[in-house]
Amino acid sequence: MFYGYVGRVKIVDQLGANETIEHWDRRHRQLGALRSGGDAGYDEFSNEIFYAVRLGRLLDIIGDRTEYSAPLRILDAGCGKGWFAHSMARFGHAIDGIDVSEHAIDLCRANATGHSSFHLSPLADWQPPYLYDVVYSIDVLFHIMDDALWEASVLNLAAQVRLGGLLLVVDHESDVDRTWSFYQRTRALHRYQSLLEPVGLQVDRFVPYGFRGAPTGFLVLQRVF
Secondary structure, eight states, X not given: OOOEEETTEEEOOXXXXXXXXXXXXXXXXXXXXXXXXXXXXXXXXXXXXXHHHHHHHHHHHHOSOOOTTSOOEEEEETOTTSHHHHHHHHTTOXXXXXXXXXXXXXXXXXXXXXXXXXXXXXXXXXXXXXXXXXXXXXXXXXXXXXXXHHHHHHHHHHHTEEEEEEEEEEEESOSSOEEEETTEEEOOHHHHHHHHGGGTEEEEEEEEOOSTTOOEEEEEEEXXX
16 A cells, blocks of 8 residues: 655555556546546646647657658557647658557547557557657656556667667656656656666656646657667
8 A cells, every 4th residue: 555645635545557547548538639648637728738839849859850751660658549649640650559548549540640550558568570760658657656567668668669769758857756646656867767778778868848837858768779
């Protein structure tokens, strides 16, 4: 049993792996296209801006070049209903999206465009027959409460990145771990660094969202061996 505090509210339990899957599948069924995978505390208009800001930061990192004959191969790890994945496909990239919500993946497949493919899979279990130019996971890893599963997920995503490719993980810019609620736990950035440098990924930079003062952003890592 976990005990902690968010403000003055005592948190007495946290979601396990199966409960997390049930939570997100239920959220994707109950909430709209943006709030289900965005910030449920924002209205639809604010979430529109929030998605646009994150997409802009993502493009700042991976660049604005695209070639029909040689698209970037990208993995959207925890794609939800596919907002970012569909954008990448429209930009001409080859995109795979994975998520644990069956409902979300069904919607992704129904709305698929371009060179895109969607699969029901936890982050720690995805094993494609090829490597990616870019692997990104947007606002997903801090919803994995169990440390062992978090480590397994991060390491598996890292294993899918080709030499010279990029891994983009989203967390808070902080040097301490913090549990915010029963389904959100942020990790210190040095934990990613200590976990990933031994397997060949080097920290390049941190790119903050810059959205309404939130400390969230992309930790950018590149595979160097």
